[in-house]
Amino acid sequence: MWPGATQEEPMSKTLERTVEPAARSRDSSRRLATLGAGCAFVSAALIWFCRAEDPSVHYVSQLGATGMPTAPLFNLALLLLAIAAVMVDRALLSRRVGYVAGWPIATTLLVCGLCFGFASVVTCSPGCPVPFTAGSLPQDLVHITFAVLGFLLAIVAMAQTAMLRRRPWMRAVSTLTLTAVGVTSFTGAMIALFRGDTVFGGNLEFAAATLAIVWFGVFGLQVAADALAADGGRPADEGRVP
Template sequence: MTDTLERPVDAEPGRMNTRPAWLALFGAIAAFASAALIWICRAGDPSVHYVSQLGATGMPTAPLFNLALLLLAVAAVLVDRATIARGAGYVVGWPVATTLLVCGLCFGVASVITCSPGCPVPFTPGSLVQDFVHISFAVLGFVLAIVAMGQVAALRRRPWMRAASIITLVAVGATSLTGAMIALFKGDTVLGGNLEFTAATLAIAWFGVFGLQVFADHRTARRRAARSHE
C-alpha cells in the first residue's frame, strides 16, 4: 500500500500533473471557509439550537448558511477528485474518493433543499416533505463523513493523519450521539445544540485537514518524480 501511495500516477518523464494538488488545496480552503461561515451564522443568531435551523426558510442566516453547506459539498468533491489521482493508495474496502463524492453530493442537495421554518423533525406535526429531504441528505452526508474518517484511520501511512482521524471520529461520534439522545428525549436543547455544532465543526475541519494531507502527498510525489529524472 505504501509503495502505491508513493508512486506518482500522473507522472511523465520529468513532469507531474499539478492539478490534483491544487484541487486538494482548494478543497481544504473551502472546508475551512464553510466552518467559519457556519459559526458566523451562529454568532448572528445565538438563539438557534440546531445547525440546520440556520438554513431554514425565512431565516436571516439562511443564504450564508446554505452557502456554507454548498462550500462543504464543493470541498468534499474537490478532495475526492484529488484523492482519485493518487491511484489505489486511498482504498479501504472501497475508494475513499467514492465516499467523499457521495458525501459531497448529499451536502449539495441539503444546501438546495432547505428546512421549512423551525426545521421540524420529519413526520412530526408541521413538518413538510422538504424537511424530510433536507434532514435525510444532511444526516447521510454526515454519516458518510464519519465513514471517510474511519477509512483514513485504517490507512497505515501518515501516522499523524491516522491519529487525527481516529480522534476526530471518536469525538464526532460521541458528541453527535449525545446530542441526538438529548433531542430524542427532549432534554436540554442548548446543550444538545452546542454538541451538534461541535460535531459538525469537527467533521468539517477534518475535511480541511485531509485535503491538506492529500495536497502534501501530491507535492511530495512531484518532488520525488523531479529528483528521479534529474
C-alpha cells in the same frame, strides 16, 4: 536505444515527455486538494458566523431554514462543504494507491459531497421541524435525509482514513476526530430524544459538525502534501528531467 527514442531525439527528451503528464497530474491533485481544504475551512467559519448572528438557534440546519436571515450564508457554507468533498475526491483520483480502505475513499467523499450539495438546495421549512411531526413538510424530510446521510458518510470517510497504514499522523487525527464526533453526536441525539437541555444538545451538534468539517480541511491538506512530496517538494513545471 530507449523505447520510442530516435537518432534525432535525445533519450532525455523522451523521458521528459513520459514524466511530464504524471508530474502535471500530481500538480493538479495538489491544487484541487488545497482548494478543497480552503473551502472546508471557510465553510466552518461561515457556519459559526451564522451562529453568532443568531445565538438563539439550537440546531445546525435551522440556520438555513426558509425565512431565516442566516439562510443564504448558511446554505452557501453547506455548498462550500459539498465542493470541498468533491474537490478532494477529484484530487484523490490521480492518487489511487494508499487511499483505499475497503473501497476508495474518493467514492465516499464524492457521494458525501453530493448529499451536502443537495441539502444546500432543498432547505428546511420555517423552524426546521422534525420529519413526520406536526407542521413538517416534505422538504424537511428531504433536507434532513440528505444532511444526515452526508454527515454519516463523512464519518465513514474518517473511519476509512483511520485504517490507512502508511499515514500514521492522519490515522491518529482521524481516529480522534471520529471518536469525538461519535461521542458528541450520540450525546446530542440522546438529549434530543429524551427532550433534555436543547441548548446543550445544540452546542454538541455544532461541535460535532465543526469537527467533521475541519477534518475535511485537514484531510485535503494531507492529500495536497502527499502530492507535493511525490514531486520532491517542487511544482510540476519545476520537476522536469533536465
